[in-house]
Amino acid sequence: MKRDKEEKKYKRKIYLDTNLQIIFGITLTYIMGVASITPAFPKIVKELNISAKDVGLLISVFSFPGILLTPFLGVVADRWGRKKIIIPFLMLFGIAGGLCFFVRDFKLLLILRLIQGIGAAPLGSLTVTIIGDLYSGKELVAAMGYNSSIRSIGSAAYPAIGGALAMIGWHYPFILPVIAVPIGFLVLSTLKVPEPENKLHIREHLNIVWKKLRNRRIAGLLVIGIIIFVMLFGSYMTYFPLLLGNSFAASPLIIGLFMAGVSLIAAFTSSQLGKITSFFSERTILKISFVLYATALSIIPFIPRIELFFIPILFFGIAHGMSISVIQALFAGAAPLKYRATFMSISGMTFRVGQTLGPFLMGLIIGVWGIGGAFYTGAGLSIAMFIIMFMLE
Numbered sequence: 001m002k003r004d005k006e007e008k009k010y011k012r013k014i015y016l017d018t019n020l021q022i023i024f025g026i027t028l029t030y031i032m033g034v035a036s037i038t039p040a041f042p043k044i045v046k047e048l049n050i051s052a053k054d055v056g057l058l059i060s061v062f063s064f065p066g067i068l069l070t071p072f073l074g075v076v077a078d079r080w081g082r083k084k085i086i087i088p089f090l091m092l093f094g095i096a097g098g099l100c101f102f103v104r105d106f107k108l109l110l111i112l113r114l115i116q117g118i119g120a121a122p123l124g125s126l127t128v129t130i131i132g133d134l135y136s137g138k139e140l141v142a143a144m145g146y147n148s149s150i151r152s153i154g155s156a157a158y159p160a161i162g163g164a165l166a167m168i169g170w171h172y173p174f175i176l177p178v179i180a181v182p183i184g185f186l187v188l189s190t191l192k193v194p195e196p197e198n199k200l201h202i203r204e205h206l207n208i209v210w211k212k213l214r215n216r217r218i219a220g221l222l223v224i225g226i227i228i229f230v231m232l233f234g235s236y237m238t239y240f241p242l243l244l245g246n247s248f249a250a251s252p253l254i255i256g257l258f259m260a261g262v263s264l265i266a267a268f269t270s271s272q273l274g275k276i277t278s279f280f281s282e283r284t285i286l287k288i289s290f291v292l293y294a295t296a297l298s299i300i301p302f303i304p305r306i307e308l309f310f311i312p313i314l315f316f317g318i319a320h321g322m323s324i325s326v327i328q329a330l331f332a333g334a335a336p337l338k339y340r341a342t343f344m345s346i347s348g349m350t351f352r353v354g355q356t357l358g359p360f361l362m363g364l365i366i367g368v369w370g371i372g373g374a375f376y377t378g379a380g381l382s383i384a385m386f387i388i389m390f391m392l393e
Helices: 002-011 018-030 038-047 057-080 083-102 106-120 123-134 137-168 172-190 202-213 216-236 239-248 252-271 282-302 306-333 337-369 372-391
Strands: none
Touching: 018 083, 018 123, 018 137, 018 172, 038 057, 038 137, 038 239, 038 252, 057 083, 057 106, 057 123, 057 337, 083 106, 083 123, 083 172, 106 123, 123 137, 123 306, 123 337, 137 172, 137 252, 137 306, 202 216, 202 337, 216 239, 216 282, 216 306, 216 337, 216 372, 239 252, 239 306, 252 306, 282 306, 282 372, 306 337, 337 372
16 A cells, blocks of 8 residues: 555656746756856957966856855755745846856956856755755656756757857856846745754754765765766866867857757756666666766767767767766765755765866866867766776675
8 A cells, every 4th residue: 555655656747846846947047157158168268368278267266166155055054944045045146147248357257257156056956955855765866857857958958048149249148147036036935845953053963964974885976976077067068169169160059059969868868767767776877877978078089070979979968867866866865854955065065176176177188188188088087987886886
C-alpha cells in the first residue's frame, strides 16, 4: 500500500507545481548574468579597446562575491528563511544589471558587474535548496533534472538573444537582468516553501555542517564541482566564443546559436534524468559525463570547418546535462532541512570558485600556449575528474 502511494506520488507531474515553476523563473533570471553577454565579448573587446584576457573579468568579478557571501547567506537562510534572502537579492541583481546598459567605461562596468554578482550570490544555491526542501527520493532527482533543463534552455536562449541584441550594440544584452525585479515580487506573493526551525547556536550549526562536509565522498564532490566550473567558464564560456569569432569570423548571432546548441542538448538530457537513473547509478552517470567532456574539448582545436563543431557541441551538451543535476541532487539529498541552505551554499561557493578562477586561469594558459591550450587544459581537467570518481569508491 505504501509502495503504491509512493509510486503514485512519483508519477505526478511535478513540473506543474506552482512552487517549482517559480523556482524555474528564479533559475532563468540568475543564469542570464553570464549566458546573455558572452556572445558580445568580441564586440566588447573592440569597442572598449581591451584585450581578450581582460574581457574574462566580466565573468570573474560577477562570480567573485559568491565565493565570499554564499556560505554566510546560506547560514542566514537556514535561520531567517529562504524568501527573506531571495527577494532583496533578486532586486539588487536586476537593478545593478540593468544599469550596466548605460555604462561605456570598462572599469565602471566591472564595478556594476561586481554589485550584480552580489545580487546573484545566493540565488543558485537557494533554488536547489528549496527543491531539496520540497521533494525527496526520485522526485528530488527528477526536480533537479527539470530545473537543470530549464537552466539549459535559458543558457540556450540567452546567448541567442544576447547575440541578436549585440548586433545592435555591445551593451544591449545588459538590459535583460531587469526581469529580476518582477520575479522578486512574484516570489513575495506566491512562493510557498517550508521554512526551517533552527534554534541552534550558530557555532553548533556550523560544526554540524562541517562534520558532514568532511565526509570523503562529499569532499570529493566539492573538488569535482570546482573543476567542472573552471572548465565550463574558462575553456567553454569565455574562449569558445573567442575561437569562433577570431578563427572563423563568426558573428555574435552565430556564436550565440552555437552556444545555444550545447544548452538545448543539455536541456533535453537533463529532462530525461529520471529515466537515465533507472539504468545507471549517479556515480556511473558522472563518469560518463567526464569522458564526454574530455572528448569534446580535446577535439575542438582540430576542427577545420565551422559546421563540424556540432560534434563537440553534442558531446559537451550531453555531459553537461547529466553532471550538474546529479551533483546537486547528491548534495541536497545528503543534508537535512535545517542545515540544507548552508550545505548547498557551500557547494554553490565551490562552483563560484571554479567560475571565478576559470577565465583567469585559462587566460594565463592562452598567454603561454595560445587559445588551443584552454581546450587541452579543460580536457585534462575532465580526465582528472574521472580519476577522482574512482578514488571515491
